[in-house]
Amino acid sequence: MRVLKNSRCGWIARIVFSIVVGVAGTPGGKAEEPKPDAQTHSMSAVTALLDKEQPDPAKIGRLRADADAAVSPGQPLDQLFAAYERRAIARRHLGRTHEAIANLEQAVAIGKGKVTAQAFARVRIGLVARYRGIEFSGDPKSRLICSATRTKLSAS
8 A cells, every 4th residue: 555655546546436435425326516505605705805816016016127127237247147037037927928038048148157056057947937838828839949948958
């Protein structure tokens, strides 16, 4: 049983077992269906909660300021690297993925061999994550470009 506990087959077996026991354990062999009132109540509670969530204008303002901040090339390389990374993060939060990728690529080009390995790895991981986000977006041309770039990044 210990071998099955952490394997994929073990999880599948647990799910199937719980479904079978759940159905067999009810009278008539059918699983209980939720009451419509409880389901409607929970949906209205979720809807009300989502309606309360509004974007914070101050946070969006800060993100826009960071995303549109000018980067002066005369800065030391570590500060330039950090500025491109900060700008990419802000652009990603605003949904400007292609611009974020461009900034991360610039940071990678600047930081290779000149910043700490931890900072460089963090930016490369962010870059690969942005590529994967585009890869699954549905645009075939972007997927092809991102796939080729990811292959190139993994080879270097």
